[in-house]
Amino acid sequence: MDWDLVIDIGRLVVCVVVAYLVVFVAALANIVFERRALAFMQDRHGPNRVGPHGVLQSVADAFKMMGKEDFRPAFADPVVFTLAPVMVMIGAVAVQLTMPYTKGFTPAALNVGLIYIVAVTSFTTMAILLGGWASRNKYSLVGALRSAAQMISYEIPMILALLGVAMAVGSWNLNTVVAAQADYEWLAFYMPFTFLIYVIAAIAELNRGPFDLPESESELVSGYGTEYSGMRFGMFFLNEYAGMTIMSMVAVTLFLGGWHGPLEDLIVVGGVAIVPFVWFMVKTYLLVFALVWVRLSLPRLQVDQLMAFAWKILIPLGLLNIAATAAVILWVPRWKWGLLIVGWVSFMVFVGLFDPILKWRLRRQRERQPVVTS
Amino acid sequence: MPDHFVTSEPDEAVKLALERIRETTAAGRGSDMEGLEFNEVVVNMGPQHPSTHGVLRLVVTLDGELVKDVIPVIGYLHRCKEKLAEKRTYYQYIPIVDRTEYLASMNCEWGYVMTVEKLMGIRPTRRAEFIRVIVGELMRIASHQVAVGTFVADLSPLGTAMVFYMFRDRELILDLLEEVSGARMMFNYLRFGGVRYDLPAGWVEKCRQLMKRMPKLIDEYESLVDDNAIFLQRTQGKGIITQQDIVDYGITGPNARASGVPLDLRRTRPYSVYPELDFEVCTATHGDVFDRYRVRMDEMRESVKIVEQCLDMLPRGPVQLGSLRAPYVITPPPGSCYVGQENPRGEYGTYIVSDGSRYPYRLKFRDPCFCNLQLFPKLLSGNKIADAVAISGSIDLVLGGIDR
Amino acid sequence: MTLEIGTVTLGIDKIAEQLSGAFAGELDDVRVQEPDTVVARLERTKLKDVARRLKELPELAYETLNWIAGVDLGSQLESVYHVYSWHTNTYLELHVAVPRAKAELDTVTDVWPAADWHERESWDMVGIRYLGHPDLRRILLKDDFVGHPLRKDYVDLAENHPHA
Numbered sequence: 036m037d038w039d040l041v042i043d044i045g046r047l048v049v050c051v052v053v054a055y056l057v058v059f060v061a062a063l064a065n066i067v068f069e070r071r072a073l074a075f076m077q078d079r080h081g082p083n084r085v086g087p088h089g090v091l092q093s094v095a096d097a098f099k100m101m102g103k104e105d106f107r108p109a110f111a112d113p114v115v116f117t118l119a120p121v122m123v124m125i126g127a128v129a130v131q132l133t134m135p136y137t138k139g140f141t142p143a144a145l146n147v148g149l150i151y152i153v154a155v156t157s158f159t160t161m162a163i164l165l166g167g168w169a170s171r172n173k174y175s176l177v178g179a180l181r182s183a184a185q186m187i188s189y190e191i192p193m194i195l196a197l198l199g200v201a202m203a204v205g206s207w208n209l210n211t212v213v214a215a216q217a218d219y220e221w222l223a224f225y226m227p228f229t230f231l232i233y234v235i236a237a238i239a240e241l242n243r244g245p246f247d248l249p250e251s252e253s254e255l256v257s258g259y260g261t262e263y264s265g266m267r268f269g270m271f272f273l274n275e276y277a278g279m280t281i282m283s284m285v286a287v288t289l290f291l292g293g294w295h296g297p298l299e300d301l302i303v304v305g306g307v308a309i310v311p312f313v314w315f316m317v318k319t320y321l322l323v324f325a326l327v328w329v330r331l332s333l334p335r336l337q338v339d340q341l342m343a344f345a346w347k348i349l350i351p352l353g354l355l356n357i358a359a360t361a362a363v364i365l366w367v368p369r370w371k372w373g374l375l376i377v378g379w380v381s382f383m384v385f386v387g388l389f390d391p392i393l394k395w396r397l398r399r400q401r402e403r404q405p406v407v408t409s
Numbered sequence: 410m411p412d413h414f415v416t417s418e419p420d421e422a423v424k425l426a427l428e429r430i431r432e433t434t435a436a437g438r439g440s441d442m443e444g445l446e447f448n449e450v451v452v453n454m455g456p457q458h459p460s461t462h463g464v465l466r467l468v469v470t471l472d473g474e475l476v477k478d479v480i481p482v483i484g485y486l487h488r489c490k491e492k493l494a495e496k497r498t499y500y501q502y503i504p505i506v507d508r509t510e511y512l513a514s515m516n517c518e519w520g521y522v523m524t525v526e527k528l529m530g531i532r533p534t535r536r537a538e539f540i541r542v543i544v545g546e547l548m549r550i551a552s553h554q555v556a557v558g559t560f561v562a563d564l565s566p567l568g569t570a571m572v573f574y575m576f577r578d579r580e581l582i583l584d585l586l587e588e589v590s591g592a593r594m595m596f597n598y599l600r601f602g603g604v605r606y607d608l609p610a611g612w613v614e615k616c617r618q619l620m621k622r623m624p625k626l627i628d629e630y631e632s633l634v635d636d637n638a639i640f641l642q643r644t645q646g647k648g649i650i651t652q653q654d655i656v657d658y659g660i661t662g663p664n665a666r667a668s669g670v671p672l673d674l675r676r677t678r679p680y681s682v683y684p685e686l687d688f689e690v691c692t693a694t695h696g697d698v699f700d701r702y703r704v705r706m707d708e709m710r711e712s713v714k715i716v717e718q719c720l721d722m723l724p725r726g727p728v729q730l731g732s733l734r735a736p737y738v739i740t741p742p743p744g745s746c747y748v749g750q751e752n753p754r755g756e757y758g759t760y761i762v763s764d765g766s767r768y769p770y771r772l773k774f775r776d777p778c779f780c781n782l783q784l785f786p787k788l789l790s791g792n793k794i795a796d797a798v799a800i801s802g803s804i805d806l807v808l809g810g811i812d813r
Numbered sequence: 814m815t816l817e818i819g820t821v822t823l824g825i826d827k828i829a830e831q832l833s834g835a836f837a838g839e840l841d842d843v844r845v846q847e848p849d850t851v852v853a854r855l856e857r858t859k860l861k862d863v864a865r866r867l868k869e870l871p872e873l874a875y876e877t878l879n880w881i882a883g884v885d886l887g888s889q890l891e892s893v894y895h896v897y898s899w900h901t902n903t904y905l906e907l908h909v910a911v912p913r914a915k916a917e918l919d920t921v922t923d924v925w926p927a928a929d930w931h932e933r934e935s936w937d938m939v940g941i942r943y944l945g946h947p948d949l950r951r952i953l954l955k956d957d958f959v960g961h962p963l964r965k966d967y968v969d970l971a972e973n974h975p976h977a
């Protein structure tokens with residue numbers, strides 16, 4: 036009996052179970068967090084009855100969803116219909132396992148962490164497509180296709196942003212990326228435009244915020260989740276919130292210094308420092324709050340506006356950004372300063388010019404619009 | 410499609426929609442694919458639906474995402490008001506009039522009360538006229554807050570924030586109206602020849618303070634949405650009401666004014682003390698969704714101006730005609746009469762036929778939303794579903810008035 | 814061409830005179846109801862023709878239909894049309910009487926498209942059938958309702974309450 040193999044498998048199982056639990060709990064916490072944050076911004080209370088300050092609200096919601104009648108439409112594909120909601124969380128969990136949480140603890144330290152993240156988040160896209168197809172409902176399929184199209188379109192700017200990080204750090208390894216940001220040399224300060232591109236692409240990947248037409252279209256015609264009810268739908272729903280945490284964690288790791296912060300070595304338990312974990316979570320949840328804030332503040336983009344923005348604006352700008360970053364790193368002797376200047380100049384130009392140009396085009400369109408007579 | 414999609418017998422409206430699809434298919438119109446069956450689907454945006462404001466049912470014929478035809482089905486809120494009128498005295502009917510366009514109750518009562526006063530040949534007291542204008546304009550602000558708020562809420566989660574801010578401020582107005590009349594929504598306040606209660610002590614001051622704050626609050630709403638490029642893209646150029654539509658269908662109110670037609674009954678058919686007041690008729694030039702939103706926001710500011718003027722000009726005196734105190738039973742002379750007034754949604758009026766008895770012989774409401782809803786098939790066809798939701802929100806429907 | 818309101822300033826009395834003159838024999842009992850309405854009676858056979866000509870009058874073009882009311886006057890039914898003229902900013906109220914036995918009238922939807930739903934409501938409530946209407950079915954009541962409620966002889970039938 037090869038005990039080592041058994042122990043290894045046992046450890047693997049435990050890690051996966053723990054990872055799933057962590058993702059679930061994080062997603063549930065996010066839901067309550069979002070509802071309270073939205074309520075705060077809308078001048079009302081939000082859920083505050085269940086548990087102290089309402090923190091157990093999602094637990095109650097989860098019980099409710101689990102108690103619903105579980106049915107499968109007779110004409111839906113039996114295997115895929117059950118498989119799709121199960122598959123949807125794989126991406127989140129897999130990425131969760133590779134994050135550097137604190138000094139000395141990364142559950143699965145991969146040497147190709149960055150590429151791995153991008154590759155594995157495509158599982159969600161696949162699960163949504165399968166979910167829409169398995170429903171055997173024409174409109175669900177169209178909704179799923181549209182959602183998938185949005186997700187793959189926005190993966191490209193995300194990859195471009197990650198490429199910029201890899202170039203600046205010189206490695207795909209997440210631990211190296213975090214280590215490179217010691218002493219407050221956060222990549223967000225050096226490459227703000229790359230950070231911006233990553234954040235926008237991440238929001239679109241999550242089907243969140245102003246990019247949530249695929250899921251809100253279930254006002255009338257179905258989105259991919261119409262035929263799902265109870266916990267099956269709950270999985271799709273939870274995945275969105277799990278993704279929020281994941282994307283924020285990735286952004287924090289890559290751009291906001293990971294677990295760096297003051298008083299790092301204060302409490303060390305068995306080689307694992309505790310305080311940096313706190314910093315990591317604080318930064319992650321600040322970003323999550325920003326995601327909720329963005330969702331509240333912007334009207335929904337229509338599908339054509341969404342795709343146009345990805346292909347005509349984000350991707351060209353992302354490519355230019357990569358080219359500029361690469362040029363600076365290759366040819367400018369003090370490349371950190373070079374990155375700083377290039378980064379901030381491009382950021383200011385984009386932020387400063389985007390809105391006025393859009394408004395100018397809209398105004399011109401308006402002037403050409405004929406005054407209504409008959 | 411498999412049979413198990415049809416769960417109930419199609420009713421008249423759905424049958425009509427299917428019939429029209431068959432006609433189009435048979436004629437081969439609208440496409441160069443003659444004789445082929447079209448891939449159109451009849452979808453029911455049923456009476457309970459988050460985007461149709463009120464119990465409105467839209468039988469929508471969709472081709473993919475494009476709306477081909479819309480058949481509105483109404484009557485889900487029909488409460489037989491016109492029949493009720495025949496068994497209620499004129500005074501007993503005032504609370505029932507409140508409940509037609511319940512978001513603009515004061516204005517609805519005003520429309521009814523003016524008609525009866527004209528039938529009887531009496532004029533209200535001067536102080537009551539000013540009070541009516543004040544509460545009418547306050548009601549207009551409150552009504553527009555709901556209308557614009559729910560319209561923006563349809564577009565996005567941003568709108569839900571705007572709705573909450575608007576409702577929070579609407580509470581301030583409703584508090585004022587509650588102090589005056591005792592109710593927050595169904596006021597039962599106007600009487601023939603005046604109003605029921607005089608303004609309580611200190612009310613004028615409170616109203617003045619609120620009117621001083623109001624323009625800043627309106628600025629806050631506009632700052633949330635006006636400058637937003639996404640909002641502009643989604644609303645400009647959509648759902649254009651042409652002037653020919655206005656003439657054909659009798660569209661009135663902000664919907665007409667947004668298309669450049671200065672049709673405001675407060676100016677074109679002046680009533681009450683409006684001739685003495687200084688305010689502008691808000692119009693816009695393009696007639697699209699954004700302009701209707703714009704006109705409503707401008708009208709809120711104009712209403713603030715009107716209220717401030719009235720508060721300054723408020724005369725002393727009685728608020729009811731002495732001759733019409735209790736027992737509150739009036740018998741207008743036989744005859745018929747129609748008076749329309751400017752409701753926040755358009756021209757609202759009642760046509761009353763009196764036979765000299767204490768009950769109206771026939772009472773008919775002219776409801777602005779009823780006429781505006783007729784435009785839906787023409788307005789929504791050819792747009793995508795998401796646009797259709799935005800356009801229907803901008804028309805500002807209240808089913809209470811449509812169905813009565 | 815922007816729609817303008819009240820460009821022609823004739824007094825309401827002159828308008829009544831003009832109408833009596835232009836439609837002598839067709840419009841009876843033309844009187845003025847202050848401040849801006851002319852009320853007239855019209856015979857049912859002449860409705861369609863007069864409607865079309867009213868819309869096409871040069872100065873007083875009554876282009877917009879405001880509402881149509883069905884009234885049960887006891888001895889007969891009546892369809893009241895309230896039309897608006899943009900140029901003069903005045904209204905015209907036409908009363909068209911219809912016998913109870915044969916409650917039929919020509920539709921005016923081809924003259925004023927707004928009449929569509931108003932006529933449906935009149936049919937629904939009072940039971941005046943409008944011949945030539947593109948889609949005359951009930952609008953406020955359920956499709957299989959029996960009876961016309963706003964008639965004075967309406968009795969609430971058991972068929973209308975299957976679930977009671």
